[in-house]
Amino acid sequence: MSIVSKDIQKAITLLTNEELVAIPTETVYGLAGNIYSEKAVTRIFSTKKRPFFNPLIVHISGGEVLKTIVSHIPEKAKLLADAFWPGSMTLVLKKNDIIPDIITAGKDTVAVRVPNHPVTLKLLKQLPFPLAAPSANPFGCISPTKPIHVERYFKNDIQQVLEGGSCTNGIESTIIGFENNQPIIYRLGALAIEDIEAVVGKVSIKNKKEHSPNAPGMLARHYAPATKTFLVEDIASMVKSQLGKKIGLLVFKDSLHDPSLTEIILSKKGSMHEAASKLYDSLHELDCKKLDVIIAERLPDIGLGKSINDRLQRATFSI
Ligand code: AMP
Numbered sequence: 001m002s003i004v005s006k007d008i009q010k011a012i013t014l015l016t017n018e019e020l021v022a023i024p025t026e027t028v029y030g031l032a033g034n035i036y037s038e039k040a041v042t043r044i045f046s047t048k049k050r051p052f053f054n055p056l057i058v059h060i061s062g063g064e065v066l067k068t069i070v071s072h073i074p075e076k077a078k079l080l081a082d083a084f085w086p087g088s089m090t091l092v093l094k095k096n097d098i099i100p101d102i103i104t105a106g107k108d109t110v111a112v113r114v115p116n117h118p119v120t121l122k123l124l125k126q127l128p129f130p131l132a133a134p135s136a137n138p139f140g141c142i143s144p145t146k147p148i149h150v151e152r153y154f155k156n157d158i159q160q161v162l163e164g165g166s167c168t169n170g171i172e173s174t175i176i177g178f179e180n181n182q183p184i185i186y187r188l189g190a191l192a193i194e195d196i197e198a199v200v201g202k203v204s205i206k207n208k209k210e211h212s213p214n215a216p217g218m219l220a221r222h223y224a225p226a227t228k229t230f231l232v233e234d235i236a237s238m239v240k241s242q243l244g245k246k247i248g249l250l251v252f253k254d255s256l257h258d259p260s261l262t263e264i265i266l267s268k269k270g271s272m273h274e275a276a277s278k279l280y281d282s283l284h285e286l287d288c289k290k291l292d293v294i295i296a297e298r299l300p301d302i303g304l305g306k307s308i309n310d311r312l313q314r315a316t317f318s319i
């Protein structure tokens with residue numbers, strides 16, 4: 001029997017009983033549990049096989065909840081929250097004592113966001129606690145953007161995937177930390193840097209290794225298909241070099257017009273937003289086809305293209 005269901009009441013009961021529920025967000029599906037339940041949070045780590053040194057993002061129902069979990073809100077954090085919440089932006093702020101250490105991996109900061117999905121917002125508004133919710137995939141695997149992806153991964157581990165359709169943004173949130181009250185991008189994501197800079201001016205991007213050398217989202221290889229995958233600028237010559245193999249192609253907007261290849265076009269009209277929303281689903285699809293190799297095309301390095309290239313880089317062998 002399928003574990004995918006629209007029953008919000010069931011999700012409330014499970015979460016209140018310290019169980020896990022996979023929840024829809026506009027970025028990716030999350031594996032959610034009560035942040036104040038040690039049992040639930042421990043199960044998030046064990047179900048995902050996620051190392052404990054990687055902190056979790058806390059999901060809240062609205063900006064007004066923020067002051068109950070953090071001790072200081074810089075002026076630019078307020079501006080960003082007002083501009084982009086609910087939305088695909090996570091803020092890392094000094095935490096309150098109320099936030100358990102297991103959520104933050106012992107750090108004195110907590111990552112928090114208001115997800116922009118009607119089902120999950122409704123759920124969060126009815127719960128008396130926030131939800132910790134990392135992506136609902138085993139450590140290192142491709143993130144889930146459809147209920148079926150989560151069901152394939154965790155049908156024997158959890159009781160419910162709360163149905164919320166396909167994720168409209170399709171890649172993880174942009175993470176912003178603060179140093180001397182100035183915003184710094186810690187992880188590229190579904191909110192483009194250009195949009196952030198329109199609100200708070202120029203922001204710096206911190207070298208990922210410097211910021212968090214061990215955090216899985218920051219590992220050189222993460223979000224990875226089981227099939228060997230390459231990221232290249234020039235797909236045509238890469239295809240030639242792999243002759244005789246069963247090849248899957250992931251291209252941005254232009255087809256290679258070669259019927260012997262299994263090809264997915266991310267956005268025929270060249271929309272970065274559409275490409276991001278289809279990225280993980282396309283990788284899931286190609287990974288299921290028993291191919292010898294997947295070749296992904298690097299996108300233009302502007303706007304969301306930067307974030308998509310970041311994810312593809314971690315999913316693949318770059319040459
Ligand atoms: P995800 O795996 O998409 O749930 O995102 C979690 C990521 O958020 C981690 O890998 C960290 O990079 C980042 N993160 C969470 N909490 C913190 C924190 N307190 N300080 C810095 N980064 C954090």
Ligand code: MG
Pocket residue numbers: 134135143217
């Ligand atoms: Mg993840």
